Amino acid sequence: MSEPIRNTSPYEMFLAMARRQVPRRRFAGDFATWRDHTLPEVLDTLGHRPTAVDPNPELIAEWRQDDLDCQRWVIDVCPGLSAIAQVNRRGDEPRPGILCWHGHTVRGKEAVMGNDSSAALQAEIATTGTDYGRRMAAAGFVTFAIDWMGRGDLDDRGKPNHRDVARGRDWCNLYYLHATMLGFTPLGLNLAYGRALLDFVTTLPYVDADRLGVMGLSGGGTMTLWSALSDDRLKAAEIVCYSDLFADFGYRDLNYCGSQITPGLFELVDLPDLQGLLAPLPLLVDIGAYDECFRVESAMRCHERVREIYAAAGAADQLRLEVFPGGHGWPAGQSVGFFGEFLGKP
Numbered sequence: 001m002s003e004p005i006r007n008t009s010p011y012e013m014f015l016a017m018a019r020r021q022v023p024r025r026r027f028a029g030d031f032a033t034w035r036d037h038t039l040p041e042v043l044d045t046l047g048h049r050p051t052a053v054d055p056n057p058e059l060i061a062e063w064r065q066d067d068l069d070c071q072r073w074v075i076d077v078c079p080g081l082s083a084i085a086q087v088n089r090r091g092d093e094p095r096p097g098i099l100c101w102h103g104h105t106v107r108g109k110e111a112v113m114g115n116d117s118s119a120a121l122q123a124e125i126a127t128t129g130t131d132y133g134r135r136m137a138a139a140g141f142v143t144f145a146i147d148w149m150g151r152g153d154l155d156d157r158g159k160p161n162h163r164d165v166a167r168g169r170d171w172c173n174l175y176y177l178h179a180t181m182l183g184f185t186p187l188g189l190n191l192a193y194g195r196a197l198l199d200f201v202t203t204l205p206y207v208d209a210d211r212l213g214v215m216g217l218s219g220g221g222t223m224t225l226w227s228a229l230s231d232d233r234l235k236a237a238e239i240v241c242y243s244d245l246f247a248d249f250g251y252r253d254l255n256y257c258g259s260q261i262t263p264g265l266f267e268l269v270d271l272p273d274l275q276g277l278l279a280p281l282p283l284l285v286d287i288g289a290y291d292e293c294f295r296v297e298s299a300m301r302c303h304e305r306v307r308e309i310y311a312a313a314g315a316a317d318q319l320r321l322e323v324f325p326g327g328h329g330w331p332a333g334q335s336v337g338f339f340g341e342f343l344g345k346p
Helices: 010-020 029-042 119-128 132-138 170-180 188-201 219-230 246-250 273-275 296-312 334-343
Strands: 058-065 067-079 080-087 097-103 143-146 209-217 236-240 283-288 319-324
Touching: 010 067, 010 188, 010 246, 029 219, 058 296, 067 132, 080 132, 080 334, 097 132, 097 188, 097 219, 097 246, 132 143, 132 209, 132 319, 132 334, 170 219, 170 334, 209 219, 209 334, 219 236, 236 334, 283 296, 296 319
Parallel strands: 097 143, 097 209, 209 236, 236 283, 283 319
Antiparallel strands: 058 067, 067 080, 080 143
């Protein structure tokens, strides 16, 4: 009689645990009851919320680029931290606004807002089509963006006193350790920074504060999802290449970091449940047929469950899907029409 093979791989142990996991608040049954009980528990996983601050905006510079008026502002986003924001617009009359969240890229908001000032940024835009902050502004919306911790202007690797600190470490994971030791999460902190930006831009005379949306690619899709879950000022959302199952993209593919999760989240829900909690909010989901980060087969399994939740909420007509023949990037196909339908024509 042969002895059973014993596992010595922690990775395999966690993967097997993830495969068996049935989240405690996975959607089943009555939508309204499920959402009423689940959403507060989900938001509680974000940890402490930083004290809200006056954005105290200061205009740094403004210029014309590609027939757009562009501005850089510095705003306070929480006690002890400021961020650089960019606003792109065409004209001065009030228009619908779109928060444009960047993903897990070193340069943060720069490519999203169309700042192709270097060969590296030009290559990023050409490869992934991530300049939605420029192209949506060219279509008539007002677009705005800031950086998340560890990216762009909030990248500690670029600060003179920190270049050699934690060499080779993922700063997203370091921020997760720092934050959770104090009862916060990087995701919760970044959401607070996004709310501070929204507080600021709604005071601008060329932004219609009643017509606001949010969109983002990859890690920006994470932030889009959570922004829409936690801020009811947002009336429509586009999640680009962030559809999958935690057991697959997280545990199987190791395709996540400390900026994208919260303690106990998968014990509570899976990613389709998070997207389904947005119902009845108008939601456009983009899935790349050749996405190298979120594989199409598990991305589609995710979306099938989201569709079931939206149908149970009586909001099937508020959910849109674009499966496009490309990789990890923004297809741009339905975005202008989608936001024009639900925010009004710019």
